[in-house]
Amino acid sequence: MRSAELKTRRAAGVSPLLPDEAGKPGADAPGSPLLLFEQASKWYGSVLALNQVTLELTGGITGLVGANGAGKSTLLRLATGQLRPTLGRVSIRGTDAWDWRARRLVGYCPDADAFYEDMTGRGFVLVMARLCGYDRREARRRTEAVLTLVGMADRADRRIAGYSKGMRQRIKLAQALLHDPALLVLDEPLSGIDPIGRQELLDLFQRLAAQGKCLLISSHELEALEKLTNHVVIMARGRVAAVGTLPQIRELLDDHPVSVRIDVDVAREVARRLLDLPDVLGVEVVAGADGPGLVVKARNPKRFFPAVGRVLIEEHAEVRRLEPLDESAHAILGYLLGGSGRT
C-alpha cells in the first residue's frame, strides 16, 4: 500500500501536504510576490533548458507560450518545486519553491495523464485527498467541494478509462485544488480538447481567477490564451522573450528592430531595393556558403515582411534562406504574425 501510495503521488504529479502539517497556514511572507524567478537557470546535463529567467507573478491569469522545447515545462517544474534551479532562485511568497512549505501554496496539473484508469474520478480525487494528509471525513468534504467546483460532481462515479480529455483535465484540476492553493500551475491544459470542452475550461479558469486564484497556464496556442488573459509570457530557447499584455508586446515588437538574414541570387539588386523601404535601417552584404547574403535590420516587422516579399517577387529572386537572426523576435513574430508559432 505504501508503495502504491507513493506511486499515486508521483503519477498525479501532486505535491502532497505532510499529514501533520495539513490545515496549518502555508509559507506566507506578506508583501513577497506569489511566484518569483530571480535569474533562474536550469541545465539538464549539457542542455541549458532555462536561461537566467526573471519573472514575477502576483495574481490573475498568466499565459506562458513558446514553441516546443522553449522551456515552458521546465519553468513550470521549477515553479512547482519539482526541480531546483542550477543557478538563481525560484520562490513562492519568499520561500524557496523547493521547500515543502512553499509547495503547500501551489497546485499543479501536469501535462501528461497518469491515472489509475480503473478508478472512478471521485475515487481518484479522494485517494489524492487522503495522500494530502486529510482524515477520511475532511478528505470526503474536500473531494466533493473540488468536484463541484470543476463541474464533475455528477459525472465522477464513472471509470476514468471512459472519460473525455476535458473530463480528465477537470479531474486533474480537482486534485490540484484539494489543498486550496493560492497558485495553480497548469501545463498545456487545453491540448487535444475539443472547442466546446475548451470553452468550458476557459470559463472554469476565469471563475477560479475571479475567486482569487493566481493561474499560470502554458500553451502552444496564443489565440486560446488571448481569450483568457492579456498577461502573457513568451518564451524562446529557455529565455523570456517578452512579458506583458498583447498590445504591449505588439508595440515592443514594432519598436524593436529585427535583423533578418536573406540569401538570394540577386543580392545586390535586392539590397538596393530594400534600402528604399521606409522601415529598413540598414543592409549589409555578407558572404554565404553559396554566394553573397544580406543581413537586413528593420523596424515594424508587420509592414517590413510583406514589403520584402513584394521586392523578392518583383526581382524574381531565388531565395535560399530567409530567417530572423534574433531568437526572441523570431518567437514573438511566430506568435503574433504567423499563428501558433509551433516549430
Ligand SMILES: Nc1ncnc2c1ncn2[C@@H]1O[C@H](COP(=O)(O)OP(=O)(O)OP(=O)(O)O)[C@@H](O)[C@H]1O
Ligand atoms: N530531462 C531532460 N533531460 C535533458 N534535456 C531535457 C530534459 N527535459 C527537457 N529537456 C530539454 O530542455 C529544453 C526545454 O524543454 P521543456 O520540456 O522545458 O520545453 P517545453 O517548452 O515545455 O517544450 P514542449 O512544449 O515540447 O513540452 C528542450 O531542449 C528539451 O529537449
